[in-house]
Amino acid sequence: MKMTKIYEGPYQWLMFGRDENKPDKIIDTNQYVVRTGSRCLVIDPGGVELFAPMLAAVLHHAPVEEITDLFASHQDPDIISSLGLWDQALPNAKLHASALWEGSIRHFGCETIEYIPIQDNGGVITLDRVELQVIPAHYMHASANFNIYDPNAKILMSGDVGAALEEPGAPVFVDNFDEHVEKMRFFHQRWMPSNQAKRFWIDRVRDLDVEILAPQHGRMFKGDDVKRFLDWFDALQVGIAV
Amino acid sequence: MKKNQVKSQFVAVASIAAELSDVMNVAKEISLAAANAKAIAFRAGEKAKGFQPITDFINELAKDTINLVNNINLQAVKLYQLTVNEHKMTAASNQLARVKKLTGNAAYEASMNTSQEQAEQRKMDCRREFQSHVDQLLEQLASVMHPARAARVIAANSRIEASQAGEYLQSLQAVAESVDNAALVIHSNVQRCRTALSIINFTD
Ligand SMILES: [Fe+2]
Ligand SMILES: [Fe+2]
Numbered sequence: 001m002k003m004t005k006i007y008e009g010p011y012q013w014l015m016f017g018r019d020e021n022k023p024d025k026i027i028d029t030n031q032y033v034v035r036t037g038s039r040c041l042v043i044d045p046g047g048v049e050l051f052a053p054m055l056a057a058v059l060h061h062a063p064v065e066e067i068t069d070l071f072a073s074h075q076d077p078d079i080i081s082s083l084g085l086w087d088q089a090l091p092n093a094k095l096h097a098s099a100l101w102e103g104s105i106r107h108f109g110c111e112t113i114e115y116i117p118i119q120d121n122g123g124v125i126t127l128d129r130v131e132l133q134v135i136p137a138h139y140m141h142a143s144a145n146f147n148i149y150d151p152n153a154k155i156l157m158s159g160d161v162g163a164a165l166e167e168p169g170a171p172v173f174v175d176n177f178d179e180h181v182e183k184m185r186f187f188h189q190r191w192m193p194s195n196q197a198k199r200f201w202i203d204r205v206r207d208l209d210v211e212i213l214a215p216q217h218g219r220m221f222k223g224d225d226v227k228r229f230l231d232w233f234d235a236l237q238v239g240i241a242v
Numbered sequence: 243m244k245k246n247q248v249k250s251q252f253v254a255v256a257s258i259a260a261e262l263s264d265v266m267n268v269a270k271e272i273s274l275a276a277a278n279a280k281a282i283a284f285r286a287g288e289k290a291k292g293f294q295p296i297t298d299f300i301n302e303l304a305k306d307t308i309n310l311v312n313n314i315n316l317q318a319v320k321l322y323q324l325t326v327n328e329h330k331m332t333a334a335s336n337q338l339a340r341v342k343k344l345t346g347n348a349a350y351e352a353s354m355n356t357s358q359e360q361a362e363q364r365k366m367d368c369r370r371e372f373q374s375h376v377d378q379l380l381e382q383l384a385s386v387m388h389p390a391r392a393a394r395v396i397a398a399n400s401r402i403e404a405s406q407a408g409e410y411l412q413s414l415q416a417v418a419e420s421v422d423n424a425a426l427v428i429h430s431n432v433q434r435c436r437t438a439l440s441i442i443n444f445t446d
Contacts, residue, residue: 052337055354056344062355088334088364089341089357109330 001057006212007153011130015214016057018169023049028168030216032157034150035061036128037071041069042086043148043157044079044216050138055089059106067092069125070113071134072097073159074142075104079199079216084109089111096134100144114155118146123199135204136162154211161201162229163187164218174219177228183218185236192238202234255325258379261431261438265386266311268431272393272424273304277439279400279417286410288342292403293414299396300421303389307428310386316378324372331365376439383432383439389426397422 001020007013016029031054032043040062045052058067067090072080075098083095087109097105099117106115122134125148133149148157164183174180190199193241212222213229221229280297338358345351397418404414404444 018273053344054341056346056348057343057356059341059345059348059350063350064357065353083335084330085334088331088361089354091357155372 001055001130002172004059006214007150007155009153010129011071012061013150013153013155014061015172015220016054017172019050019053020055020168023169027078027217028166030172030218030220032214033058033061034127034130034132036130038066039068039127041064041071041125041127041132042067043071044062044073044159045070045080045082045086047081047144051085054082054214062135065117069127070095071125071146071148072101073103073137073147073157073191073216074098074145076142078103079159080105083113087111094140098108098144101142111171120144122146125201137201139194140151140193140201141191141193149208149210151209154209155209155214156210156212157214157216158205159216160191161188161233162213162218163191164215166173166218170219172219174221174225177225177232180219181232188233188236189238189240194239195237198233198236198238202230204220206230250309250444251325251329254442255318255322258321258435261435262315262318264427265428265431266308266315268427269304269307269311269422269430272421273301274335274422275417275420276304277303279414280411281317282413282417286407289415290403290407290410292406293400296400296403297417298394300393300400303393303396306389307386310382310389314379314382314386317375317382321372321375321379324375328365328368328372331361331368333365335361335365343353347434376442380439383436386432387429390425393421393428397425407418 001016002018004015005012006015012035014035015030016033017028019028022028026047026049029044029050031046034041034043040058042058049122068094070086072095074230081098083105086093090113094116095110096116096118099119102115102117108217118134120136120138122136124130125134130152133151135147135149137145137147139145142157145159147159164180164216165187166183210226211223213226245274270350276297279293279300283293285296326329338354338361341354342358400418404411404418407414
């Protein structure tokens with residue numbers, strides 16, 4: 001599992017991904033970790049297959065008792081099917097996830113971990129003195145769906161929005177936006193169901209100061225590429241399967 | 243745990259539920275046969291005098307069997323839950339062992355030890371609980387054999403009584419026949435349940 005530090009300040013943002021040992025047929029995912037003085041948040045911890053390499057990677061940065069928070073942007077198996085295993089590994093952790101998805105996500109196993117339901121209008125996750133905003137991104141692509149925004153680090157973890165299907169071992173940042181577009185087009189047209197929801201999301205994100213847009217698959221967008229992505233996405237028709 | 247062992251464990255538990263529901267149906271048939279026999283014996287009057295208490299007895303046996311099976315069914319549901327738990331705990335304990343292998347020399351590797359030991363402990367607890375539940379279930383299944391065996395004895399008696407019943411001979415013999423068959427079916431179903439249960443064992 002490859003680790004890239006994407007913010008370093010009084011706390012850190014770490015990106016994990018490009019796992020070499022991943023079985024071929026499962027989709028490659030990016031996991032994000034926010035590490036503060038005494039706590040650690042794992043954002044979209046990943047599927048069952050990824051649990052062991054992911055926890056092993058996080059143990060370089062935090063002991064299990066300080067891995068206090070998990071966040072699931074939505075209910076998909078590539079996001080959170082590892083929950084039942086984290087449940088056995090973490091002695092004092094909370095899972096922040098949609099209230100609407102609680103009944104589904106609990107199928108993955110959630111007995112020791114406390115489920116903190118996020119209401120439709122989002123909320124805040126506080127880690128020591130760091131406040132992360134939970135931004136509604138409903139229908140992007142799941143019916144109940146959230147992003148995480150850190151106004152201080154200017155990072156938006158956007159879940160499946162901005163995702164691209166990449167070759168194994170691809171670089172972690174977009175370096176040529178025009179070339180990158182083709183790896184994203186079908187994914188967004190097919191997985192994002194609603195132009196109306198997309199409009200709403202773009203308007204909301206344009207009001208945020210975003211230096212890094214960090215999706216759950218593929219590469220992150222930095223600086224001007226964030227704006228390029230928003231413009232490109234704005235012009236794209238989604239929900240094409242009907 | 244190897245894949246086909248996992249499969250056989252789940253299949254064994256599921257097949258027990260299926261066998262039990264068959265036993266239940268057969269017990270209900272006996273109950274019906276008893277009601278039927280009672281009506282015939284009533285019509286036969288004096289000629290089937292000896293048959294009347296037998297019909298009550300058949301009915302009792304059917305009721306006993308239904309009660310026992312109802313109870314065992316509940317236990318079988320519990321056994322299924324225990325199977326799921328055991329499977330989850332074994333997976334968790336294997337995965338935590340995998341984390342250990344992958345950590346290399348991570349700074350906080352040791353923080354995992356307690357979780358790992360606990361997972362191992364939970365796995366062993368699950369297995370113990372599962373095993374003792376299987377033992378209980380085997381005992382209960384053995385107890386279903388008793389009414390089934392008694393039913394066969396009664397069926398034999400019924401045949402003798404039926405021979406005294408003149409023109410009712412054939413219908414009463416048919417009753418005896420169906421009780422005997424039902425008892426045989428129950429006996430072999432229960433036997434299959436016991437075999438399925440006794441071959442379940444765990445290996446990592
Ligand atoms: Fe998804
Ligand atoms: Fe995804």
